[in-house]
Amino acid sequence: MDTPNRNQRIYGNVPQPIRPDGAGGIDSGPRDVMRDMENPNMLVPPVTDSGLLPNLKFSFSDTSMKLNFGGWSREVTVRELPIATTMAGVNMSLTPGGVRELHWHQQAEWSYMILGSARITSIDQEGRNFIADVGPGDLWYFPPGLPHSIQGLEHCEFLLVFDDGNFSDLNTISISDWFSRTPKDVLSANFGVPMSAFNNIPKEQVYIYQDKVPGPIESQKVESPYGTIPLSFKHRLLAQPPIKTPGGSVRIVDSTNFPISKNIAAALVEIEPGGMRELHWHPNNDEWQYYLTGQGRMTVFAGDGNARTFDYRAGDVGYVPFALGHYIQNTGTQSLWFLEMFKSDRFEDVSLNQWMALTPSDLVSTNLNVGPEVLNALRKEKWPVVKYPGFSYYPK
Numbered sequence: 001m002d003t004p005n006r007n008q009r010i011y012g013n014v015p016q017p018i019r020p021d022g023a024g025g026i027d028s029g030p031r032d033v034m035r036d037m038e039n040p041n042m043l044v045p046p047v048t049d050s051g052l053l054p055n056l057k058f059s060f061s062d063t064s065m066k067l068n069f070g071g072w073s074r075e076v077t078v079r080e081l082p083i084a085t086t087m088a089g090v091n092m093s094l095t096p097g098g099v100r101e102l103h104w105h106q107q108a109e110w111s112y113m114i115l116g117s118a119r120i121t122s123i124d125q126e127g128r129n130f131i132a133d134v135g136p137g138d139l140w141y142f143p144p145g146l147p148h149s150i151q152g153l154e155h156c157e158f159l160l161v162f163d164d165g166n167f168s169d170l171n172t173i174s175i176s177d178w179f180s181r182t183p184k185d186v187l188s189a190n191f192g193v194p195m196s197a198f199n200n201i202p203k204e205q206v207y208i209y210q211d212k213v214p215g216p217i218e219s220q221k222v223e224s225p226y227g228t229i230p231l232s233f234k235h236r237l238l239a240q241p242p243i244k245t246p247g248g249s250v251r252i253v254d255s256t257n258f259p260i261s262k263n264i265a266a267a268l269v270e271i272e273p274g275g276m277r278e279l280h281w282h283p284n285n286d287e288w289q290y291y292l293t294g295q296g297r298m299t300v301f302a303g304d305g306n307a308r309t310f311d312y313r314a315g316d317v318g319y320v321p322f323a324l325g326h327y328i329q330n331t332g333t334q335s336l337w338f339l340e341m342f343k344s345d346r347f348e349d350v351s352l353n354q355w356m357a358l359t360p361s362d363l364v365s366t367n368l369n370v371g372p373e374v375l376n377a378l379r380k381e382k383w384p385v386v387k388y389p390g391f392s393y394y395p396k
């Protein structure tokens with residue numbers, strides 16, 4: 001956080017909605033001081049903020065947890081963040097042996113493994129199967145309509161992202177739910193066994209349940225007469241060499257290096273203390289963000305004088321509507337890590353710095369009334385994250 005201004009020193013550690021120039025006033029009424037301290041740029045917006053941009057932030061901590069034997073889940077959809085129409089997210093944890101039951105979705109599922117390890121299984125429409133173990137920094141992707149499962153090999157936690165903001169993980173198509181809604185004589189005819197074989201099937205959707213930890217993956221192999229899937233559902237994102245720039249790093253993953261991921265593209269971004277995700281925008285779709293570690297702030301510019309700043313920390317979801325300009329600053333003392341995701345087969349962004357550098361300098365100069373000091377500093381190469389000696393990107 002920035003250095004306390006004169007008014008904050010007078011009133012101790014309780015932040016007040018007063019700018020250093022005196023704008024604002026004391027808030028003496030009922031308030032959540034801890035929440036205000038987490039959102040200094042909403043309590044005292046930068047003077048450059050203006051207009052009526054909608055809320056672009058929601059925390060998983062403000063969602064309802066679904067607790068099961070075997071794990072838990074919580075979700076952020078358009079119900080929680082109405083602007084986020086293109087994507088929804090589920091934060092899930094499984095115990096050792098805990099199972100997210102066999103199921104499928106009408107939406108694509110993209111996942112990032114936050115901690116621990118799990119085993120995933122699936123098949124495709126040709127009967128080709130897939131069984132793999134995933135660990136921290138690994139991704140998986142299941143195309144729409146393909147059945148799959150997830151089982152914890154140890155305590156694990158992961159983020160699931162779906163290409164529809166209206167998606168709810170509690171409204172998926174589950175094998176247990178289908179069995180419970182199918183007459184036993186139909187099940188008997190389908191599988192060629194007596195109806196009594198289904199006397200103990202679940203009476204409703206299981207969702208998550210506790211099982212024993214499975215054995216080594218070699219012991220779990222199931223040979224399909226049609227072979228295994230041709231395009232892997234797994235990608236080792238953290239093992240991917242990053243794009244390193246002063247101030248941090250970026251790892252981009254889309255259909256060019258994870259071919260099965262046709263509906264979702266992403267970048268894993270690291271911003272070091274004092275660094276900034278440069279001023280940029282995305283020309284292909286809205287951006288859905290998940291903050292993994294650290295704290296930062298993002299300002300989104302919507303044109304016609306509209307701009308709004310939000311503070312983010314680990315566990316928060318951010319959102320940027322299509323083609324709106326934005327930047328993200330690290331306001332903490334440790335690296336800020338976050339995922340930016342798109343309903344697209346490709347990751348695309350446009351750098352403000354690079355655009356200006358590749359435009360005739362006379363045109364840039366007369367448009368912005370800037371001189372050689374700015375023009376000579378422009379870069380033709382894109383730096384997704386920037387940091388310059390002597391500059392600090394803490395809130396002012």
